[in-house]
Amino acid sequence: MPVPDEMRNRVLADEDATVAFGRELHDAVRQYFGDTATVYLHGNLGAGKTTLVRGFLRMMNHVGAVKSPTYTLLEPYRTACGDVFHFDLYRLKSPDELEFLGFDEIFAGPGYKFVEWPEQGTGWLPPANVEVSLSLHKPANTAGDAQQMQREVRVRFV
Numbered sequence: 001m002p003v004p005d006e007m008r009n010r011v012l013a014d015e016d017a018t019v020a021f022g023r024e025l026h027d028a029v030r031q032y033f034g035d036t037a038t039v040y041l042h043g044n045l046g047a048g049k050t051t052l053v054r055g056f057l058r059m060m061n062h063v064g065a066v067k068s069p070t071y072t073l074l075e076p077y078r079t080a081c082g083d084v085f086h087f088d089l090y091r092l093k094s095p096d097e098l099e100f101l102g103f104d105e106i107f108a109g110p111g112y113k114f115v116e117w118p119e120q121g122t123g124w125l126p127p128a129n130v131e132v133s134l135s136l137h138k139p140a141n142t143a144g145d146a147q148q149m150q151r152e153v154r155v156r157f158v
């Protein structure tokens with residue numbers, strides 16, 4: 001039961017809460033897996049996956065921008081606290097592409113590998129050590145307009 005109870009399932013009230021959760025996740029992941037782990041990020045477009053990675057990177061003292069690697073498939077970060085590889089496979093055409101791009105070497109090496117849209121790499125990607133799922137959450141006493149939606153996060157260490 002490595003995921004602390006209070007992290008397994010939580011409502012994130014706003015963007016800052018998602019960033020803060022990413023920071024917390026960093027500590028839990030480092031404590032349990034050390035400096036190397038594969039983290040699958042499940043959730044629809046706009047669910048907050050990249051925002052969570054930003055929080056994780058802030059905890060590693062990365063101060064610069066964290067951009068969505070939607071077109072580049074990968075955004076690497078070399079921080080003083082270790083390497084982070086942020087993948088977004090939304091536009092991947094076939095899992096074989098990952099091998100042509102040399103990503104197998106990245107997964108074989110140290111560092112944290114975050115994968116948005118891991119379903120797109122099925123059959124090629126190594127299994128996850130951590131599964132994170134983000135979904136929309138309607139706050140109590142609201143109509144649930146798109147702009148008002150919060151997020152719900154679930155975490156599982158495999």
Ligand SMILES: Nc1ncnc2c1ncn2[C@@H]1O[C@H](COP(=O)(O)OP(=O)(O)OP(=O)(O)O)[C@@H](O)[C@H]1O
Binds near residue numbers: 013048049068088149
């Ligand atoms: N807890 C939250 N409550 C409300 N809005 C949030 C929350 N967390 C993040 N957001 C907002 O959700 C939007 C989308 O975030 P983000 O880009 O991280 O999503 P994503 O899951 O990476 O999307 P994509 O699949 O397109 O890459 C951002 O505008 C962000 O501010």
Ligand SMILES: [Mg+2]
Binds near residue numbers: 049051068116
């Ligand atoms: Mg994203």
